[in-house]
Amino acid sequence: MSVLLATLIVVGTSTPVWAAQLDARINPNTETSPFKMTYLKTVFIEYPNGGNLFDELKGKEWTISGTADISNPGVQQLKNELNRGIANDGSQAQIDDLVVDYEIHLKARNINTSIDYRVILEGTLADYVITDDGQRTLVDLGWRAMSTDKEIVIDGVEINIPINILRDQEPEVYTFFAGTEAENVLGKHLINADFILEQPLTNWHFLFDPTGINVDAGTFGLDDEIAGFVVSSWTMGESSIREGRQVERVFEASVTSDQTYIVRSVQSTDTANLSTIGFGALDNLDGIEIAGVTPTPPEDYMTTSTGDFPVMIVYGMAGIAAVAGIAFFFVSSRSLKNEKQGQQGIDPERLVGYQTSASSGGYQTNRGEAQLKDDTDYQQTRSVYEGDSTQSPPPQATPSTEEEAACGCAASAEMGSECDCAMQGACLCDATCRCGADICKEQANSMS
Structure with missing residues (x-):
């Protein structure tokens, strides 16, 4: 299984992806049906180191746009080329009418220049009904590849080959890419x-x-008289195991001149929306994909979308959810009935009431408190931190029994020098002096 998934991912990744977006609504009951096809591409010209190409494009920005209908020779040429390609694919359908809207926008920046290309085709398809026996209509769906690699010039603007716009509008820039690998990147239609x-x-x-x-009747140009029909839709463009991994397709080439320049072409993924009036059952006729369209789906057909996901499964899932909800309420009800009834918690007979706020300065209310008559439960839950513990007071400093002298004689004695009082012939000591000099003794005796 893992090998199969890996193979599908690799194949999906390597599948070419083009920037085309199709929107078509086919009505098998009319001769023509509308379609719209959009083609998008962006080209980046990068010059990270500057150079002559940067100097040539610096500060430039311009837009070329226009609209043309089937009366324009260029639109007629495009219609013929598209119909030729559709016929080569084996389809009998043809484009009946066509309007072309195009826009090309160039903007230069400091490190790169971007060129955005957009071409929109709007028109009608004809001859897509193969047979109609009144019960089922066979519709040709092999016209989807609306492509051409020819130059298409509308009002003097070539809209299909990206490099041609540089050739016509920026000839100096075109010379950098002519004859190089970048010309191949810019030449993809x-x-x-x-x-x-x-x-x-x-x-x-x-x-x-x-x-x-x-x-949906209004979107198909119909009215309520088509009651009884259904609408079938096919869509593509999502990344899945069916379609593969859808990614942008990038082409890149480098050009070496005075500097190295890089040309990068980026195209987004293809998307398509295809609808038909009626129920469409896919089939293959001589290698061409067709749809057998009937007003209503076959009897007992319950699949409304890809993946064979029947409507009955949706109803079944809803039924399972309902059963689960009923079971939940049933179990909850049983749990409530099984709960113990009566007084829960502490028996009131073990409680005794006492008044609160009876201290001086307080006030009493009719609200009281209760506490246990005994401390049985308290002894079971008493904190171990409530035990008696004795702590020794910090040691006190022991006062000195010997009073130190407040004069300078003690300092002289510690240094082993002669008493200053004896040297000066005068003593100013107090009664605490312990100096052995006669003059100090007399002074201490006189002060005591």
Whole structure:
């Protein structure tokens, strides 16, 4: 199983991904149906070290845009090229009408220049109904790869080959890339939706809405008279085991001139939304993917989306949730009934009341407190830290029994020098003097 998953991931990663976005709504009951295809690409020209290319692009910013309908020769050429490609893919459907909207925006920055390309095709498809026997309509779905590698010029602007816009608008910049590998990167055509056809519809996510016909009628240009039909939808573009891992596709090349320049082309993943009026059952006819469309799904058909997830499972899950809720309330009720009834906690007979706030300065209320008559429970829970403990007081300093002299004679005696009083011939000591000099003795005796 792990090997299979790894293989699917590798295949999905290596699958080419193009920047095409399809939105089509097919009505098998009409001759034409609308579609919209958007092509996007961004090119980065990087010059991290500056150089002549930076000097050439510095400060530039411009936009070229326009819209043209089927009366424009360039749009007619594009329509013919797309129809030729659809026919080569084996489909009988053809583009009947076409309007082209394009925009190219260049903006230079300090380290790179970006060029954004956008082309939008809006039109109608015709000849997509293969057969209609009144019970089921076979619809051709093999037209999805609307691609061409030809140059398409509309009002003087080439919209399909990215490097051509540089050739026409920035000829000096074009000379840096002409004849290099970067020219191959910039030469990949923009109008390319091959991957939308290469991804089998069986890998797309399928959904049909049996109740949304009244809501969606306006989007199909129909009214409420189509009651009884359903709407089928197929979508692609998500990363999954069915479709593989969808990532941006990046092409890169370096150009060495006065400096090394890097050209990078980035295209987002392809996405598609395809809808039909009626229930569409996929099939294959001579290698072309088709849908057998009926007004309603087959009898007892319960799968509304890809993955064979029946509606009955949804109801079953809801039923299981309801049973679980009932079981929860039943168990809770039983638990309440089994709980012990009556007085819980301390027996009131073991309590005795006493008044509070009876001390001087307080006041009494009609609220009292209660305590146990004995200390049985207290002795069981008494804290071990409440035991008697004796502590010795800190030792007191012992006063000295010998009174020290307050005069300088004691300091002279400690140093072994002659008494200052004897040297000066005068003594100013008090009665505490213990000096042995005669003059000090007389002074001490006179002060005592």
